[in-house]
Amino acid sequence: MKDFKPILKTLWKNKTSPILLVIQIAVAFTILINVSHMAVNKWQEIHKPSGLDEANIFTFTANLPVEPAGYKARLEQDFADILELSSVENVMATNSIPLTNWGLGLALNRTESDESYITYAGIYSMTANFVDTLGLDVILGRQFEQAEMVLSSADYTVQSSTLMVTKAIAEKISPEDWTQTVGKTIYIHGRPYQIVGVVDELIATWPNWLRNERSIIFPAYSLTKESKFMVKAREGQLKQAMEEVHAVLMRHPGRIIDKFHAFSHTRDSGYKPMASSLIILCAVTIGLVVITMLGTFGQARFAILRRKRQIGTRRALGATKWQIVRYYMLENIVITSIGILFGAIFAVLLNVKLMDFFELLSVPSEYFLFGAVAVLVAGQFAVIPPALGAANISPASATRSA
Amino acid sequence: MVSYYIKLAWLSLRKTPLLSFLMIGTIAIGIAAAMITITVGYMMAQNPLPHKSERVAMVHLNSWDPTQPYGYRRNGKNDIPSTLTYQDAMALLQADKADKHALFAQFSEMIRAKSMDVRDAQFHPVRSTTRDFFDVFGASFIHGSTWGKEADQTGEQVIVLSKQENERLFDGVNSVGQEVLVGTLLYRVVGVIDDWQPTPRFYTHRYLMFQSTLNYFVPLESQIRNELFSPTSMGWSCWGDAPSSTLAQLLLSECVWLYMWVEFDSADKKDDYFDFLSDYSEEQRQVGRFTRPEPNRLMSVTEYLEKEGAVSKENIMGIWFALAFLLACLCNVMSLMMTKFHGKGGEIGLRRAVGASKKDIIIQFGFESVFIGFVGGVIGLLLAQVGLSILAEMFSNLHKNVMTMDVYLMVGTIGLAMSSSVAFGLWPVYRASLIQPSSQLKSL
Numbered sequence: 001m002k003d004f005k006p007i008l009k010t011l012w013k014n015k016t017s018p019i020l021l022v023i024q025i026a027v028a029f030t031i032l033i034n035v036s037h038m039a040v041n042k043w044q045e046i047h048k049p050s051g052l053d054e055a056n057i058f059t060f061t062a063n064l065p066v067e068p069a070g071y072k073a074r075l076e077q078d079f080a081d082i083l084e085l086s087s088v089e090n091v092m093a094t095n096s097i098p099l100t101n102w103g104l105g106l107a108l109n110r111t112e113s114d115e116s117y118i119t120y121a122g123i124y125s126m127t128a129n130f131v132d133t134l135g136l137d138v139i140l141g142r143q144f145e146q147a148e149m150v151l152s153s154a155d156y157t158v159q160s161s162t163l164m165v166t167k168a169i170a171e172k173i174s175p176e177d178w179t180q181t182v183g184k185t186i187y188i189h190g191r192p193y194q195i196v197g198v199v200d201e202l203i204a205t206w207p208n209w210l211r212n213e214r215s216i217i218f219p220a221y222s223l224t225k226e227s228k229f230m231v232k233a234r235e236g237q238l239k240q241a242m243e244e245v246h247a248v249l250m251r252h253p254g255r256i257i258d259k260f261h262a263f264s265h266t267r268d269s270g271y272k273p274m275a276s277s278l279i280i281l282c283a284v285t286i287g288l289v290v291i292t293m294l295g296t297f298g299q300a301r302f303a304i305l306r307r308k309r310q311i312g313t314r315r316a317l318g319a320t321k322w323q324i325v326r327y328y329m330l331e332n333i334v335i336t337s338i339g340i341l342f343g344a345i346f347a348v349l350l351n352v353k354l355m356d357f358f359e360l361l362s363v364p365s366e367y368f369l370f371g372a373v374a375v376l377v378a379g380q381f382a383v384i385p386p387a388l389g390a391a392n393i394s395p396a397s398a399t400r401s402a
Numbered sequence: 403m404v405s406y407y408i409k410l411a412w413l414s415l416r417k418t419p420l421l422s423f424l425m426i427g428t429i430a431i432g433i434a435a436a437m438i439t440i441t442v443g444y445m446m447a448q449n450p451l452p453h454k455s456e457r458v459a460m461v462h463l464n465s466w467d468p469t470q471p472y473g474y475r476r477n478g479k480n481d482i483p484s485t486l487t488y489q490d491a492m493a494l495l496q497a498d499k500a501d502k503h504a505l506f507a508q509f510s511e512m513i514r515a516k517s518m519d520v521r522d523a524q525f526h527p528v529r530s531t532t533r534d535f536f537d538v539f540g541a542s543f544i545h546g547s548t549w550g551k552e553a554d555q556t557g558e559q560v561i562v563l564s565k566q567e568n569e570r571l572f573d574g575v576n577s578v579g580q581e582v583l584v585g586t587l588l589y590r591v592v593g594v595i596d597d598w599q600p601t602p603r604f605y606t607h608r609y610l611m612f613q614s615t616l617n618y619f620v621p622l623e624s625q626i627r628n629e630l631f632s633p634t635s636m637g638w639s640c641w642g643d644a645p646s647s648t649l650a651q652l653l654l655s656e657c658v659w660l661y662m663w664v665e666f667d668s669a670d671k672k673d674d675y676f677d678f679l680s681d682y683s684e685e686q687r688q689v690g691r692f693t694r695p696e697p698n699r700l701m702s703v704t705e706y707l708e709k710e711g712a713v714s715k716e717n718i719m720g721i722w723f724a725l726a727f728l729l730a731c732l733c734n735v736m737s738l739m740m741t742k743f744h745g746k747g748g749e750i751g752l753r754r755a756v757g758a759s760k761k762d763i764i765i766q767f768g769f770e771s772v773f774i775g776f777v778g779g780v781i782g783l784l785l786a787q788v789g790l791s792i793l794a795e796m797f798s799n800l801h802k803n804v805m806t807m808d809v810y811l812m813v814g815t816i817g818l819a820m821s822s823s824v825a826f827g828l829w830p831v832y833r834a835s836l837i838q839p840s841s842q843l844k845s846l
Contacts, residue, residue, distance in 0.1 A: 016829065017740055020733040027730045031723060061634060068648060095634075101609075102635065107470065153648075155640070189641060190469050224633040224648075254586075256512055258525050276796035277716065287435065288727055291428060295734040298424070302741040357715050 007331045014306070018335050021299045025339025025375060028292040030346040032285055033371045034354060037363045039281045046271045046278065048213065050098055051166070051201030053135025056089070057263040058242050059097045059230045064223075065254035071223040072151050079127075081248050082231060087241035089232045090133040093221055095125045095156065096205045097228050099270035100259075103205035106157075108169070108216070109187040118186065119172045120211070121165075122204025125156035125218040133232045134202070139167065141182035141197030144219040156220035157188060164197040168213040207270040238262060289378060296382035299335075300328055304390040308397060316395035328387035329380060336379040340372050407769040414770055418742060422774070425738045429778030432731025433819045434785035439724040441790060441811055443717045445804045446612070450600035451540055455703035456669045458538060460605070461662040462699035463490050463683060465692055467641035475709075482696050483639060483658040484607070490686075491660040495532070499678045500664035500671070504538040504605075506531035507660050509625055509632040513618060515571040516581040516588065526567075527635070528584065528618040530625035536562070536595060538665045539605055541615075546578035546593030549621055557623035561589040564617040568594045587628055589620060601803040604703055605663060607637060608710035612800040622660075626653065656691075669702075676700045728822070735774075736826040743767060743834035754839035767831040768824065775823025779816040786815060 011018045064074045075093060082091045096103030104123040110116035124130075128149045131138060141164070150159045163186075165173070170181040173195075185192045204212040233241030242262065249255055261269075268275075304311070311324060351363050415422040449455050464482040466472045471480035486494075495503055507530050514523035529535070533548045545568075549560045561582055568577055577591045602611040625631075631649035638652070638659035652659065666672060679700060683692040701709060743750075750763055758766075786807070794805040807815075 016833070017737050020737045024730045024733045027726050027733075031726055035723070189467070225631060226634045228634055256525055258510070273797060273799060276793075279796070280720075280793075284435070284723060284727060287431065288730060291431070291727075291730055291734055294424065294428070295730070295737060298734065298737050298741060302737065302744065305741065306744065354719070357719065 003327050003330050004334075007327065007334055010307075011331070011334065014303075017299050017302055021295055021335050022339045022342065024292050024295045025336055025379075026342035026346060028288045029340050029343025029371060029375055030350055031288055032375070033343070033347040033363055033367050034350050035281050035285050036371070037351075037367055038354070039278055039285070042274055042278045042281070045210070046274055048203065049201050050203040050267070051134070051136055051199065052098060052203075052263065053232060054263045054267060056233045056235060056238055057134070057230055058233065058238060058245075058261060059100075059228065059263060059266060060246075060260040061226055061228050061258045062249055063226050063254075063256045065252055065256075068153065068223075068225075071153065071225075075127075075151070075223065075227060078227075078229075078249065082229075082245050085241065085244045085248065087234055087237040087244055089234050090129050091229060091231045092130045092133045093127045093227045093229055094130070095123070095222065095228065097230060097266065098203050098205055099207050099266050100205055101207065101270065105204070105206075106188050108173075109190075110173075112187050112190045112192075116187075119169065119214055121169055122206065122209075122212060122215040123157075123218070124202070124215060125221050127151065127221045130217070130230075131199075133230055135232070136202060137200040138164075138197050139200045140170075140179060141195070143197055148219040150220040151223060152220070153223045156218045156222045157191070159220040160218045161193060162196045162219060163193045164199060164217045164219075165195055166202050166213060166215050167198055167200055168211075169216060170195075170198045172214065207274065292375075293378050293382040296332065296336075296379050297386060300332065300383045300386040301389075303331070304328070304386050307390075308393055311390050311393045312395055312397040315393065321391035324391040324393075325384075325387045328383055328390060332379050332383040333376065336376055340375055343375075344368055344372075404769075407766055408773065410766055411770040411773040414746070415773070418745070421738055421742050425735050425742075425774050426778045426781060428731045428734050428738070429775060429819055429823055430781035430785055432728040433779055433782030433815060433822075434789055436721075436724045436728040436818070437782065437786040437807070437811065437815045438789045438793065439717070439720040441786070441807050442793070442804055443721050444811060445601055445806070445808075446714075446717060448601055449704065449707075450602060450604045451703050454665070457667070457672075457702075458663060458665045459672060459675075459700050459702045460484070460706050461486065461494065461664060461679065462701065463679065463692075464694050464696050464698055465490055465656065465658065465683075465686075466694055467656075468693040471694070471696070472639070480694075480696050482694070482699065484661070485637070485639070485658040486660045486662050487656055487658050488653040488660060490682075491662055493682065494662065494679075497678070497682075500675055501667050502534040502538050502665040503532055504535040504663040504665075505622060505660055506535060506605075507622065507625070508616065508636055509630045510635055511585040511630060512583075513567075513571075514583050516583055518571070523583070524570075526618055527616050527632075528620055528625075528630075529616040530620050530622040530630070532622060534665070535619065536593075538663055539600065541595045541598040543593045544596045545576040546591070549592050553621045554623055557621055557625075557627035559584075559587060559589045559624050559628075560592045560621065562593040562595060562619040563591060564595055564615070565597050567617040584618075584620070585630065589624075595619075599801055599803050601801065602707065603801070604707055605661065611710070612804050614801050625649075664700075672700060672702070732822050732826045735823065736830060739771065739774075739827055739830040740833065743830050746834070747837050750834055750837045751839045754837070760835045763835040764831055767834055768827070771823050771827030771831065772820055774827075775820035776816065778823060779819025782819055783812060783815045 064071050066074045079091050082088055105120055106123050107120050108118045110118055128146065131143050148162055152159060167178065170178040173184060173186065174180045181195055181198060183195065185194050201213060202215045204215045206212055231241065231245055246257060246260060249257060314324065355362060451458055462482055462484050463486055465487055466483055472483045473481040475481045491505055495505055508527050509530060510525060510527045512523040513526045532554050533551065536548050544565060548562065549558065552558065553560050563577065568574055571582065572580060577594060580591045582589045582591060599615055603613060603615060604611065626649065629649045636659065638657050640655065640657035664675065679698045683698055686692040753763065790805045794802045
């Protein structure tokens with residue numbers, strides 16, 4: 001500890017290069033803290049469970065190549081044809097496919113007035129079998145009964161009087177105890193709907209929506225010229241099922257099939273922009289840490305170069321190699337700590353700014369702790385090589401030249 | 403003299419290869435990171451119609467549900483729809499109060515040239531619009547022209563192709579007069595437009611602003627007469643008891659789905675047009691529509707881009723992060739320069755002793771830092787190009803125009819590298835010039 005005073009004194013005497021290093025460390029620390037927090041958030045967002053049996057599901061859009069009056073019969077026949085295939089376990093049609101960025105969102109209210117807003121929700125309207133096809137987990141209440149399911153060409157929000165919600169919605173409706181939700185009535189556009197069941201998870205169609213765990217399902221499907229199909233293949237037969245379903249549907253003249261993808265593809269492409277920004281965030285962080293370590297290395301070398309004679313003198317006066325190394329390691333800790341101190345202040349300021357920007361939560365204090373430890377360790381790694389070099393300066397060098 | 407200093411700088415860099423490499427590399431990496439993010443931000447914030455962005459405006463009418471607002475703006479205020487119902491769009495079009503009108507929607511169909519095999523048909527989105535679309539948004543024709551006025555009224559089956567699709571269907575020859583099958587309907591080609599990608603593609607929704615333009619254009623009226631309708635891929639919003647299965651029902655409904663832009667000969671006419679819109683909604687209020695309180699909007703291209711925020715917050719943040727990264731790099735370079743010039747104490751002392759003034763020393767090392775900045779800038783520019791092409795690969799949902807540097811940006815890159823290298827070299831250079839000849843000569 002007795003090294004502290006001379007360290008502070010020397011740093012004060014030659015301020016420029018330590019100040020530069022302090023700035024670098026402060027900038028690096030600020031960014032490291034905030035970026036890693038954002039990266040972790042993004043990671044969680046990307047890996048949010050969808051509630052679907054993703055590995056076995058594939059989806060596509062197909063037209064119903066008949067006159068509007070025949071839509072219902074055609075769709076039911078298509079279902080029957082697909083179900084006949086041995087590789088297919090179940091099939092359904094939906095107004096929108098999860099994570100494809102195309103769908104409907106509506107505001108839920110507690111009463112008829114829109115003053116009693118609860119939350120915004122992703123809207124699904126699906127045909128029978130959706131629980132099995134998607135692999136949803138009904139954790140409370142019941143599924144829709146066969147009699148409730150409607151297939152018609154009118155708007156689905158008009159036809160039904162019941163709906164199912166995800167657990168995340170249930171928690172918004174009854175914040176005190178979500179298990180009380182079943183049986184309650186909510187209003188959409190002033191029209192009442194009774195909640196009959198709660199599913200554990202079902203992700204809405206927008207990957208970028210932070211609240212995309214909030215979805216509701218209507219037991220009614222609106223028939224239009226085009227239908228979005230979701231098919232569950234038998235375990236391990238996804239590829240075969242995809243080929244067979246395509247072939248079966250293409251038997252009809254005038255059939256158009258579009259966006260024919262395994263669900264894993266849908267997930268990947270839905271989250272691609274987010275995954276890409278995650279990679280960029282990581283690259284920036286790594287780059288910054290490397291640059292800062294280089295800076296530390298350079299600063300230490302520079303300092304040692306200038307103090308060659310001083311080191312020689314200390315050695316000549318009896319300082320051990322370890323004492324020399326310790327001196328530079330301590331010096332680095334002092335500089336790094338000052339950098340971290342400033343960095344922490346900037347990090348908090350930046351975080352406040354980012355919070356309004358991205359609805360981010362404040363950075364938890366562990367980030368500061370781990371960040372500080374990481375920066376200190378990186379600094380020590382960077383300073384050891386030049387410090388060892390300094391320790392090897394021979395005492396005789398002090399006596400050489402003036 | 404200049405060439406002498408450049409030679410000195412070059413020799414000096416050669417003498418300490420590791421230090422020079424570190425300095426140049428650090429600048430290059432910092433500059434590349436900064437320029438990649440700046441390029442994306444800058445390209446996204448471009449004015450896509452610079453010569454008439456104040457004369458072209460988008461019409462937003464507040465025909466929405468009396469019981470609740472269409473949505474909420476970022477500032478928490480109620481929003482109104484940015485698309486129109488069919489009846490309102492047609493009423494405004496027929497009133498013909500602006501100089502040009504571009505009204506548009508879209509649908510998807512299987513498309514092939516009449517001469518092609520049915521198996522070569524491809525499923526494509528088609529822009530259904532009015533004849534002024536190309537003129538208002540600045541698309542130019544390489545063959546033919548837009549369809550005539552009558553086609554907008556009679557729904558004549560005519561089609562305009564992009565250069566790219568003209569390549570696919572007709573091997574790039576002048577295809578005007580040829581026939582194309584849209585679904586089962588025969589359309590006659592009247593024009594082919596040149597490569598065209600406004601960046602941002604300002605005229606649609608903000609989520610779609612950096613996507614490619616569509617490749618087929620037909621009169622809106624022909625979509626309606628032929629009942630071409632893609633309910634599961636177009637953008638539309640409804641309220642109340644909305645019918646949703648056929649186009650005919652959609653036309654009668656209160657659903658909003660048509661984008662409408664107008665162009666004026668002079669920007670002064672905008673106020674008159676806004677008054678006309680107010681009169682229109684007042685008229686509609688008499689018959690029980692337009693009962694919401696929020697006013698209509700008539701937004702110029704710049705206003706619309708500002709409202710929709712073409713440059714996302716994430717891009718702005720990216721630019722700041724990259725600039726901070728550059729700052730860290732430059733601090734590093736400065737520290738390396740200090741080391742370097744310190745090592746040259748002997749040389750400086752000698753030059754001073756044989757008659758070089760402080761100014762000469764400053765110029766000599768100033769040149770060296772400019773040189774470092776220049777080389778770092780050039781390498782940084784190359785790295786940035788590599789980075790941008792990786793980015794274009796990663797964000798394939800965005801049009802690659804957004805990730806392409808223009809000449810200004812390239813010159814700017816080198817300029818930024820040189821100026822920051824000089825700025826951060828000032829202090830080390832000044833320090834070097836302070837070295838006393840005597841102190842150094844003693845130790846030689």
